[in-house]
Amino acid sequence: MIEFRGVGKRFADGTDAVIDFSLVMPSHQVTVLVGSSGSGKTTILRMINRMVDATEGEVEIDGENVATLEPVQLRRRIGYVMQSAGLLPHRRVLDNITTVPRLNGMGRATADELGLSLMDTVGLDRSLARRYPHQLSGGQQQRVGVARGLAVDPNILLMDEPFGAVDPIVRADLQAELMRLQRDIGKTVVFVTHDIDEAFLLGDQVVILATGGVIAQKGTPAEILANPASDFVADFIGADRGRRSLRIVEQAGRRIVVDGDGRAAGVLTDDSAAR
Amino acid sequence: MNLFQDALAWLTDPERSAGPNPLVDRIGEHLWYTLLALVVSALIAIPLGYLIGHTGRGRQLAVLGSGAARALPSLGLLTIFTLLVGVGNAQVAAIAVFVILGVPSILAGAYAGVEAVDRTVVDAARAMGMTETQILFRVEAPLGLPLLLGGLRSAALQIIATAVLAAYVGLGGLGIYIQRGISLRTYDEMLGGAILIVLLALAVDALFAIGERVARRAIGSGPTRSRPRPDRPEPLTTDQQSTLEEIR
Numbered sequence: 125m126i127e128f129r130g131v132g133k134r135f136a137d138g139t140d141a142v143i144d145f146s147l148v149m150p151s152h153q154v155t156v157l158v159g160s161s162g163s164g165k166t167t168i169l170r171m172i173n174r175m176v177d178a179t180e181g182e183v184e185i186d187g188e189n190v191a192t193l194e195p196v197q198l199r200r201r202i203g204y205v206m207q208s209a210g211l212l213p214h215r216r217v218l219d220n221i222t223t224v225p226r227l228n229g230m231g232r233a234t235a236d237e238l239g240l241s242l243m244d245t246v247g248l249d250r251s252l253a254r255r256y257p258h259q260l261s262g263g264q265q266q267r268v269g270v271a272r273g274l275a276v277d278p279n280i281l282l283m284d285e286p287f288g289a290v291d292p293i294v295r296a297d298l299q300a301e302l303m304r305l306q307r308d309i310g311k312t313v314v315f316v317t318h319d320i321d322e323a324f325l326l327g328d329q330v331v332i333l334a335t336g337g338v339i340a341q342k343g344t345p346a347e348i349l350a351n352p353a354s355d356f357v358a359d360f361i362g363a364d365r366g367r368r369s370l371r372i373v374e375q376a377g378r379r380i381v382v383d384g385d386g387r388a389a390g391v392l393t394d395d396s397a398a399r
Numbered sequence: 400m401n402l403f404q405d406a407l408a409w410l411t412d413p414e415r416s417a418g419p420n421p422l423v424d425r426i427g428e429h430l431w432y433t434l435l436a437l438v439v440s441a442l443i444a445i446p447l448g449y450l451i452g453h454t455g456r457g458r459q460l461a462v463l464g465s466g467a468a469r470a471l472p473s474l475g476l477l478t479i480f481t482l483l484v485g486v487g488n489a490q491v492a493a494i495a496v497f498v499i500l501g502v503p504s505i506l507a508g509a510y511a512g513v514e515a516v517d518r519t520v521v522d523a524a525r526a527m528g529m530t531e532t533q534i535l536f537r538v539e540a541p542l543g544l545p546l547l548l549g550g551l552r553s554a555a556l557q558i559i560a561t562a563v564l565a566a567y568v569g570l571g572g573l574g575i576y577i578q579r580g581i582s583l584r585t586y587d588e589m590l591g592g593a594i595l596i597v598l599l600a601l602a603v604d605a606l607f608a609i610g611e612r613v614a615r616r617a618i619g620s621g622p623t624r625s626r627p628r629p630d631r632p633e634p635l636t637t638d639q640q641s642t643l644e645e646i647r
């Protein structure tokens with residue numbers, strides 16, 4: 125469990141990026157932070173692995189205040205995946221994936237074995253192991269980034285817009301892969317995005333942020349959809365534009381569900397009939 | 400043209416290898432001073448440059464200092480240093496002058512190389528849990544190597560050109576032919592010596608050019624032969640194929 129208690133971050137230049145932020149991110153669940161650009165998502169995320177140090181309040185991991193932990197040791201037990209993948213351009217795929225285990229002293233043979241199995245885990249063909257990052261597609265690089273994040277089998281996985289830079293088809297693919305993966309491994313995932321659809325798709329808990337890391341609303345996707353806490357939230361999730369409202373239309377004796385644009389989304393079946 | 404023929408005749412004269420002032424010895428001296436000065440410059444400039452590049456501090460000072468060092472007249476400096484340490488230690492004075500000449504380029508190459516590394520890559524390395532030393536030596540240094548080699552290259556060329564001055568304090572080198580040529584008005588000898596220096600410089604330059612290419616290749620950017628070409632499209636995975644079929 126990750127807990128933020130009254131956390132604030134003022135940068136050296138006086139910017140208050142995060143103000144009095146409190147939140148519990150439950151273990152083995154996906155918490156999605158969603159909000160527009162500059163709302164403080166990245167800052168909040170990076171306070172967990174001390175890439176940013178809070179200037180107010182405490183961040184705790186399983187009751188341990190991260191401020192008391194050594195940053196390098198802390199980071200080595202937390203997976204971190206970012207938008208640009210941030211792979212080391214001079215290292216081959218396999219070496220990129222196993223960087224941290226190797227730093228921790230794992231032997232090459234064992235590390236290579238681990239790296240190859242992680243490639244399987246994230247759906248990368250083993251034949252890519254000896255390539256350099258620039259010889260991969262954006263989606264493949266992103267998978268390498270995820271594999272690297274998982275390399276030390278961390279309890280916590282931080283993901284900062286990991287699928288932000290790939291095209292929609294690849295993104296859908298990566299999202300599906302992540303959901304499948306999460307079912308198997310059950311990490312405590314903190315996922316940052318500005319795409320509300322992605323947030324609702326992946327999040328067990330979705331946290332909608334306004335400027336300064338102010339929580340506009342938090343809850344399960346269903347809770348937020350059922351009861352947007354404010355106009356800001358309604359606007360953000362697209363409820364007001366009718367994008368989220370589905371209607372039922374009778375046609376040929378069957379009930380068709382139609383979305384805000386009048387496109388058919390599916391057929392409504394009785395619960396009993398569906399089983 | 401006549402002068403060039405004379406210079407070539409001088410260069411190919413059997414006297415050049417058998418005589419009292421053999422070319423090979425002078426070339427050896429010239430290269431030795433260059434190498435020694437380059438190594439000492441590198442030992443000073445690379446750690447300093449890495450420190451500046453990694454911390455982002457002291458750059459202003461380095462630029463100022465480099466500018467000042469470059470503005471110093473080498474011959475004047477050599478004279479002063481030689482008088483200071485005594486003619487018997489002229490070698491020390493000469494190397495010191497060449498080092499002052501070599502440090503600025505290497506320093507700039509070292510910190511520019513580190514600074515040129517994509518900041519998101521460094522950020523990712525830090526977020527993974529690399530220590531600052533590991534970031535410097537495993538990420539910034541290898542990725543900055545081509546630029547560092549560029550700095551070493553221009554330092555080497557400047558030192559080769561300036562090592563001519565060694566002759567003025569009795570240390571030999573290829574400058575001796577130029578010096579003698581001027582005082583004895585033996586222009587074939589003077590031009591012959593100059594041609595050798597140019598050839599030496601070109602050879603060293605070519606060596607560094609190859610080194611830079613190899614370095615770029617080793618850090619995984621630039622063209623590669625043994626590896627798959629990045630511009631060749633990947634074969635589709637079965638997943639992608641079925642997605643494609645769905646779209647059609």
Ligand SMILES: Nc1ncnc2c1ncn2[C@@H]1O[C@H](COP(=O)(O)OP(=O)(O)OP(=O)(O)O)[C@@H](O)[C@H]1O
Nearest residue numbers: 135137139141160161162163164165166167168318
């Ligand atoms: N190192 C820094 N120094 C000063 N201000 C910063 C720094 N990093 C971020 N900020 C500021 O803090 C605020 C929050 O930034 P943050 O990067 O956390 O936003 P974000 O929600 O991740 O945005 P995006 O969706 O664009 O990534 C912004 O106003 C930003 O300009």
Ligand SMILES: [Mg+2]
Nearest residue numbers: 165166167284
């Ligand atoms: Mg961000």
